[in-house]
Every structure is written in structure tokens, then in C-alpha cells.
Amino acid sequence: MLRLPAFRVARPRTVDEVCALLAEHGARARVVAGGTDLLPNLKHELYDIDVLVALSDVDELRGVRAGESGGLSIGAATTLAEVAASELVRERAPVLAQACGLVAGPQHRTMGTLGGNVMLDTRCQWINQSYFWRQALGFCLKKDGTLCHVVQGGQKCVAAASNDSAPALTSLNATLAFQSSAGRRALPIEELWRADGIWNKVTGPEDLLVSIEVPAQVAGHRGAYGKLRDRGSIDFPLLGVAVRLDCDDREAVVDADVVLVALQARPVRVKHVSDALRGAVLGTDAFAEAVEEAARLAHKQCHPLPNIPGDPDYRRAMIPVYVRRTLRAAAERGGPVHHL
Amino acid sequence: VHKVWCAHDCGRALNPTLVAGQIEGSVYMGLAEALLEDHDVNRFGLHAGPSLLDYRIPTSVDTPEIEALIVESIDPEGPYGAKEAGEGPLHSVLPALSNALFDAVGVRLRHLPFTPGKVLAALAAKREAERTDVSSKSAPAGSRS
Numbered sequence: 001m002l003r004l005p006a007f008r009v010a011r012p013r014t015v016d017e018v019c020a021l022l023a024e025h026g027a028r029a030r031v032v033a034g035g036t037d038l039l040p041n042l043k044h045e046l047y048d049i050d051v052l053v054a055l056s057d058v059d060e061l062r063g064v065r066a067g068e069s070g071g072l073s074i075g076a077a078t079t080l081a082e083v084a085a086s087e088l089v090r091e092r093a094p095v096l097a098q099a100c101g102l103v104a105g106p107q108h109r110t111m112g113t114l115g116g117n118v119m120l121d122t123r124c125q126w127i128n129q130s131y132f133w134r135q136a137l138g139f140c141l142k143k144d145g146t147l148c149h150v151v152q153g154g155q156k157c158v159a160a161a162s163n164d165s166a167p168a169l170t171s172l173n174a175t176l177a178f179q180s181s182a183g184r185r186a187l188p189i190e191e192l193w194r195a196d197g198i199w200n201k202v203t204g205p206e207d208l209l210v211s212i213e214v215p216a217q218v219a220g221h222r223g224a225y226g227k228l229r230d231r232g233s234i235d236f237p238l239l240g241v242a243v244r245l246d247c248d249d250r251e252a253v254v255d256a257d258v259v260l261v262a263l264q265a266r267p268v269r270v271k272h273v274s275d276a277l278r279g280a281v282l283g284t285d286a287f288a289e290a291v292e293e294a295a296r297l298a299h300k301q302c303h304p305l306p307n308i309p310g311d312p313d314y315r316r317a318m319i320p321v322y323v324r325r326t327l328r329a330a331a332e333r334g335g336p337v338h339h340l
Numbered sequence: 341v342h343k344v345w346c347a348h349d350c351g352r353a354l355n356p357t358l359v360a361g362q363i364e365g366s367v368y369m370g371l372a373e374a375l376l377e378d379h380d381v382n383r384f385g386l387h388a389g390p391s392l393l394d395y396r397i398p399t400s401v402d403t404p405e406i407e408a409l410i411v412e413s414i415d416p417e418g419p420y421g422a423k424e425a426g427e428g429p430l431h432s433v434l435p436a437l438s439n440a441l442f443d444a445v446g447v448r449l450r451h452l453p454f455t456p457g458k459v460l461a462a463l464a465a466k467r468e469a470e471r472t473d474v475s476s477k478s479a480p481a482g483s484r485s
Contacts, residue, residue, distance in 0.1 A: 105399070125394070136386055231376070231399055232402050233401050234399060309388070310457070311457030340401055
């Protein structure tokens with residue numbers, strides 16, 4: 001049986017109180033909302049902490065609100081189940097509702113929060129294991145060790161971003177509101193990520209994610225999410241594909257975005273997708289060809305590593321398949337793309 | 341896998357409901373072995389799927405409809421004419437799935453579990469073998485002189 005280490009639990013009631021606690025304890029504190037990922041990681045002794053700062057009593061962190069001029073403002077501690085079921089999110093940001101609806105299993109989504117998923121730690125088959133197991137191989141770069149077992153001789157941790165919400169929010173050009181004792185700041189999600197699996201974000205232990213701001217999308221916005229995993233539930237993605245198609249009133253693509261996750265330490269935006277799809281009218285042969293081109297671009301640019309479980313060759317072969325299917329689903333206002 | 345039919349000769353079915361339950365449970369276990377559960381040991385000699393997250397058992401959504409068919413044949417040597425309904429129905433699932441795969445895409449996998457990645461690799465190997473076979477046959481006659 002894996003036991004939790006000893007720690008103290010603080011139950012602040014306001015964001016200011018949370019930030020004061022984080023400022024006081026620094027890296028020796030972690031916030032806990034749903035705890036669906038944090039608690040297993042604590043049992044695996046991945047974090048050395050003294051204090052868990054519980055967000056359950058901080059009411060101002062919860063809820064989905066209609067933002068000004070058609071956007072969304074989602075409190076960081078809103079559960080994934082609430083986001084997935086929200087009519088407002090389904091209407092204004094279908095890709096986000098679909099991605100949240102495919103995170104883990106129903107029980108996890110009832111406990112787990114959107115903010116928790118955005119701030120999810122990277123994952124790797126060599127790190128998300130018990131202390132005993134990790135000790136047997138001499139640990140690894142991400143925690144307690146000096147070697148990488150994915151890229152032998154590698155000096156940089158390549159643990160994979162595995163959060164379904166990250167590519168969805170990146171495709172929507174969301175902004176994240178962080179607060180610390182030094183004040184509040186807004187960070188475009190694209191600028192959150194670093195290509196370092198040890199900690200793949202630019203924020204520090206003193207920063208609290210307060211809300212996720214999704215800007216208003218164009219009238220002809222379409223989005224869909226595709227997720228590859230071994231089972232129809234529970235599992236982290238072997239590949240996640242978020243798609244945005246912005247169309248004009250003739251249903252011609254004006255702008256497009258394809259963002260993938262579960263490849264490397266940060267979500268990957270496929271380059272030149274917008275150029276490939278721009279001008280193509282949905283449902284035409286030109287659109288079908290443009291979708292093929294987008295799938296080719298993704299396959300060319302993305303190279304899965306043996307960081308997460310699952311055959312990397314198979315994961316790479318599935319990239320064009322899922323990009324193609326998810327783009328088609330978005331065009332038909334369908335999705336999510338999933339094998340069950 | 342959309343549906344599994346499993347017929348099992350259990351001798352006399354002393355409690356047909358329990359026998360059907362045994363068959364369903366065995367089919368579930370067999371499917372899990374055939375498709376998901378992997379006892380792989382990594383290069384450090386450690387189990388590659390040591391937890392219930394990495395060792396993938398089928399959830400309720402991964403388990404298809406199962407039709408349990410009881411075949412009664414009275415065994416004069418068995419208790420009240422019964423045989424067994426424990427492990428027997430499990431074994432039939434693995435060859436059935438192997439055959440279904442062969443029937444669908446023409447490759448024969450020899451190692452469990454039959455994952456999509458292994459099927460894809462076997463298909464690529466088959467295509468490669470056919471290509472080299474064709475190119476050696478189509479080499480011009482007398483080219484070896």
C-alpha cells in the first residue's frame with residue numbers, strides 16, 4: 001500500500017489568503033483542488049511538501065460566466081464535469097467542452113478541475129511510479145536522479161504534457177489569469193509553456209491560476225477534440241488533437257489551428273495549418289485536400305518519444321488519422337473523436 | 341470488439357444462471373488478456389505496468405455485449421453429470437480473436453496482447469514481405485548470369 005507523506009492542510013477562504021500562504025511556503029506548498037492527480041503523485045513521493053493549500057472553500061474560484069462580447073470566463077476550480085456539461089461552453093467553445101468531457105473517467109471529472117488540468121504536471125513512464133520502483137532504476141532527471149531513460153544521454157527532461165484542456169485552450173487563444181502576493185497578471189496560454197518536462201510552465205510555486213478567459217470566437221467558429229487512448233475511459237491521452245476552424249458566411253475557412261498534446265513537454269501547435277486550409281469551403285473537394293495537407297504537416301512535424309506508455313511508432317501513425325478525423329468532425333459541428 | 345458469443349460444454353448445468361455468469365466473467369478475462377493486459381518487463385527488469393493505471397484492465401465501456409450459450413452434455417463421471425465452468429470459456433476467446441484478426445486483415449499475431457500498434461507493425465511487415473517477393477519475381481530472366 002502506498003501512503004501519503006505527512007503534511008499540514010490549510011483551508012483559506014479567499015484568493016488573497018491562498019496567495020499569502022503560497023508566498024510564505026514557496027515550493028514547500030502545493031494547492032489542491034480535485035486532487036485526482038496530486039494525491040497519486042504525493043503517494044509516489046514526487047513532491048516534497050509541508051503544506052497542502054485546499055481550494056475547496058474559495059468560492060470565487062468556481063463557476064462558468066459569459067464573458068463580455070461573447071467570450072467565457074471560467075473559474076480555475078470549476079470541475080471538468082461542469083465545464084463539459086455547460087451549455088455556454090458547448091455553444092461558445094465546443095472544443096473545450098469536448099476535451100474536458102474526455103479527461104480521465106467520470107469520477108475524476110466530478111472531482112478534478114479545469115485549473116488542475118491546465119496546471120497538470122508532465123507525465124512519463126519513468127516518473128509516474130512508486131518511490132521503490134523509481135529507486136530500483138536509479139531515479140531519473142525529473143526527480144531525485146541525473147539520467148534520462150527516454151533519451152539516453154539526454155540532458156533535458158522530455159516528460160509529456162498530458163492535459164486534454166491545454167491544446168483546446170491553446171487553439172482558442174485563451175488567456176490565463178494568475179495571482180500572487182505581488183499582484184495579478186494575465187498570461188496568454190501560448191506563453192505559459194516551456195519545453196522542459198521537469199516544470200513545463202513559466203509560472204512559479206507562488207502563482208495561483210485564478211481563471212481561464214476564452215476570448216469571443218468569430219460567428220462561424222467550429223471546434224472539435226480528438227483523443228487517442230488505450231481504453232474508452234480513465235487513461236491519459238496517447239495523443240490529443242484540438243482543432244479550430246473559423247469560417248465566413250460562405251463557410252470558407254478564414255483561419256484554422258491544430259494543436260496536439262502528449263508528444264513532448266509542451267503542447268505542439270502544427271505550423272502552416274492555417275495556410276493549408278484558408279479559403280477552402282467546407283464540404284468541397286478543396287477542403288478534403290486541405291485536410292489531407294494539414295494531416296501531412298502534423299505527421300511531418302511531430303515525433304512521439306517513448307516517454308509515455310504506448311508504442312511511439314503507432315502513436316506517430318495515428319497523428320494524421322486523428323488530425324484528419326478531428327478536422328472533419330469540426331467542419332460538421334461534430335466530435336469528439338474517440339474510439340468509443 | 342462489438343460482441344462475443346461463447347458456447348461452453350459444462351456437463352450438467354447445476355445452476356444455469358451461475359454458469360452463464362462464469363462464462364461472461366471468463367470472456368471478460370480472455371478479452372482483457374487478448375487486447376489490453378500486458379506483462380512487459382523493461383530493461384531494468386521492472387514491470388512496465390506496475391499500477392492499475394498502467395496495467396490496463398478493461399472498464400465497463402471497454403467490455404462488449406457477451407452472449408453466454410450453455411451446452412449441456414451429461415458427464416457420467418462428473419458430480420451430478422457436471423464438468424466445469426471456470427477457466428474453460430476463457431481459453432476460447434484468445435484463438436477466436438486471433439482468427440478474427442486474421443480474417444479481417446490477414447496477419448497472424450503470436451504474442452499477447454493484440455494491440456493496435458502490433459497489428460500495424462505486422463501489416464507493415466507483411467506489405468514489405470510482399471513487395472520484396474514481387475520484386476524478386478519480376479527481376480528480368482537471366483539477370484543472375
